[in-house]
Amino acid sequence: MAIFQARDVAIKFGRISAVDGVTFDIEPGTVFTIIGPNGAGKTTLFNLISRLYDTSAGTLTFEGRDITNLPAHSIAGLGIARTFQNLELFDHATVLQNLLLGRHAHTRSNLVAELLFLGSVRREELAHREKVEEVIDFLNLHKYRDSMIVNLPYGVRKVVELARALCSEPKLLLLDEPSSGLNTEETGEMAFWIHDIRDRYGITVLMVEHDMGLVNRVSDKVLALNYGRVITIGTAAQVQSHPEVITAYLGG
Numbered sequence: 001m002a003i004f005q006a007r008d009v010a011i012k013f014g015r016i017s018a019v020d021g022v023t024f025d026i027e028p029g030t031v032f033t034i035i036g037p038n039g040a041g042k043t044t045l046f047n048l049i050s051r052l053y054d055t056s057a058g059t060l061t062f063e064g065r066d067i068t069n070l071p072a073h074s075i076a077g078l079g080i081a082r083t084f085q086n087l088e089l090f091d092h093a094t095v096l097q098n099l100l101l102g103r104h105a106h107t108r109s110n111l112v113a114e115l116l117f118l119g120s121v122r123r124e125e126l127a128h129r130e131k132v133e134e135v136i137d138f139l140n141l142h143k144y145r146d147s148m149i150v151n152l153p154y155g156v157r158k159v160v161e162l163a164r165a166l167c168s169e170p171k172l173l174l175l176d177e178p179s180s181g182l183n184t185e186e187t188g189e190m191a192f193w194i195h196d197i198r199d200r201y202g203i204t205v206l207m208v209e210h211d212m213g214l215v216n217r218v219s220d221k222v223l224a225l226n227y228g229r230v231i232t233i234g235t236a237a238q239v240q241s242h243p244e245v246i247t248a249y250l251g252g
């Protein structure tokens with residue numbers, strides 16, 4: 001059975017149908033990738049799925065449960081975690097502190113979370129420490145654990161953002177353009193981790209991605225979007241050879 005289902009999902013901004021009747025299923029333990037040219041509606045669909053935007057129509061189901069009207073912080077509690085392109089980390093805290101605080105990041109503003117940290121690290125964060133240590137190990141973040149985010153290069157911050165999402169032990173991980181801002185070597189490393197997240201932890205991954213090299217390396221299924229509509233869903237090779245996908249990318 002699919003772990004996640006979208007049925008006829010739509011959203012309008014004024015007269016623009018940014019997402020229009022999108023339907024797909026994600027099988028558990030797979031990597032599902034949304035691609036499409038600029039303005040296709042990828043970010044909007046991603047924000048609908050992570051419940052930052054409300055749908056105008058359609059339903060979203062996670063593990064058989066209707067989550068269409070649940071707010072973002074509630075779906076985090078169900079086992080859905082996401083990363084952000086603009087890296088929502090606490091810049092003046094260390095990597096370790098960010099990971100210990102990660103569970104609050106979905107629901108609180110930066111300011112509140114930083115104040116919370118300045119008080120005392122709560123008991124639940126301490127109980128969470130074992131998972132945090134495991135993720136630090138997994139993503140090779142040892143040498144940065146006591147570094148402040150503000151002093152780290154972008155590529156490392158991006159891994160910390162991924163680590164933070166993993167620390168919440170998600171069943172479904174939503175990755176917002178995991179390769180953006182990364183160089184070729186870092187993108188290769190990201191591909192390796194996405195593989196491992198699926199294969200070692202069995203976590204289902206849904207991502208939006210521009211870099212076709214990464215898409216080809218990690219995706220089990222690819223959905224191509226244009227003008228807010230699904231062109232086709234299939235393997236990376238099938239989707240990239242679809243005539244409408246080729247036309248969409250050529251700007252036709």
Ligand code: ATP
Pocket residue numbers: 013016017018036037038039040041042043044045
């Ligand atoms: P890109 O690859 O350039 O990031 P995208 O595929 O993520 O593009 P979206 O950003 O989701 O595309 O935009 C889809 C359409 O919806 C575009 O026409 C965009 O202008 C419009 N749009 C997105 N967000 C809003 C908004 N908040 N208000 C009005 N229109 C919006």
